[in-house]
Amino acid sequence: MSLSIIFMGTPEFSVPTLRALVDAGHRVVAVYTQPPRPGGRRGLDLQKSPVHQAAELLGLPVLTPVNFKDQEDRQRFIDFKADVAVVVAYGLLLPQAILDGTRYGCYNGHASLLPRWRGAAPLQRAIMAGDKKTGMMVMKMDKGLDTGPVALTREIEIGEAMTGGELHDKMMLVGAKAMAEAMMKLELDELPLTPQPAEGVIYAAKIDKGETRIDFAKSGVEVHNHIRGLSPFPGAWFEAAIAGKPERIKVLGSAVAEGVGQPGEVLTDDLVIACASGAVRLTRLQRAGGKPLDAADFLRGTPIAPGTRLA
Structure with missing residues (x-):
């Protein structure tokens, strides 16, 4: 048994989760990532995202819509008839049609202990605030910004000298294992969902x-x-x-x-x-x-x- 999964992610942080899902025997029917961006030494070459490159090495089909405003892009997503979508740092807000476009919905790997540090820069904000711990959470996505119910949590201690880069590297590996475990439990119908508490909400705005x-x-x-x-x-x-x-x-x-x-x-x-x-x-x-x-x-x-x- 295995799940048919649509994977959605873009940066290096997302790659271990994609690989973990493949290694666990799930069928990744499509990979969505941000379109190639100008890069290189002169900024003239189009650079594929780390997830795009990893998916190609794994022989997986890659799609790079600019957004999901086009009905054709939404329908293509739905036509995969996937069991679930796994989202890790994709970089696009998902419309309701996408959130509802698979059998079990969309599950997001988020790098904080929700509801603390919802938003774009939870790793940096946790360290800058002097937090002693953080974590990876698997949550079922809804139309809000990181507001959905939590399925699985893995806490991580933040050392007094730990940098954002070090926490990033640790959390992307913890997050990969957590998502693989969550998908195994989802397949067995043993994945609980717990609403987030109303207290303690803090937003992690993008670093300016x-x-x-x-x-x-x-x-x-x-x-x-x-x-x-x-x-x-x-x-x-x-x-x-x-x-x-x-x-x-x-x-x-x-x-x-x-x-x-x-x-x-x-x-x-x-x-x-x-x-x-x-x-x-x-x-x-x-x-x-x-x-x-x-x-x-x-x-x-x-x-x-x-x-x-x-x-």
């Missing part, structure tokens, strides 16, 4: 470029959480005068430190920076067009002396 700049007027802990939540992408940054010219420096690693000074003041020669309360040590940095470097290697080529003010 304007909030990636480091604000040293916050506490050392808050600055550290900001840096690690945005590492490695899109990356938190500060501006400093390098060789007499202002330059944006990306920070990919940090640690909470002790120190007192004006917010943004460099306190030591190993990049302890004063914050509104406490301090933060910058441990990994990257200049524009350069490679990420540990602080000691970075400072050999780009000295930033104590007393310098970072903004």
Whole structure:
């Protein structure tokens, strides 16, 4: 026995779940993903999404509708007569016709402990907020934004030094196992659905470029959480005068430190920076067009002396 599944996903985060469903013996009758986008060094080549590439390697049919406004696209989805649709970071809002277009509906792998952090950037927001734990949830989708009933939960501890990238890599593997387990239970008619609580709803808005700049007027802990939540992408940054010219420096690693000074003041020669309360040590940095470097290697080529003010 196996389910016939339509898989819907786009980034690298989605790929392990697609592979897990295939490895579990389910029949993936179609893969939906975002259309190829301009990329490459000059931005001129159309780049297929990671899910698109993985599906082709698995020999699965791929569809890339821009949206589901066209009735022909909706009907094509329905005509697969799939048992269920599995959605992991697809990137499109699904109309009711798609939500109802399979036997069992659509099940989403969401990277938070719902109802906390509904929306686009739950991984980054959890770390930036200083959360101690998060999780992967399998939920049955409805017309709301991550509001459907929860079928399965797997909690994950967030270490004090864990970055957004590290949490991403851990959660995509946990999420793949969770979805494979959920689909096995669905096939056996043993998958319970529990409505989300009305309390504790928080939205994880997409990360805006304007909030990636480091604000040293916050506490050392808050600055550290900001840096690690945005590492490695899109990356938190500060501006400093390098060789007499202002330059944006990306920070990919940090640690909470002790120190007192004006917010943004460099306190030591190993990049302890004063914050509104406490301090933060910058441990990994990257200049524009350069490679990420540990602080000691970075400072050999780009000295930033104590007393310098970072903004």
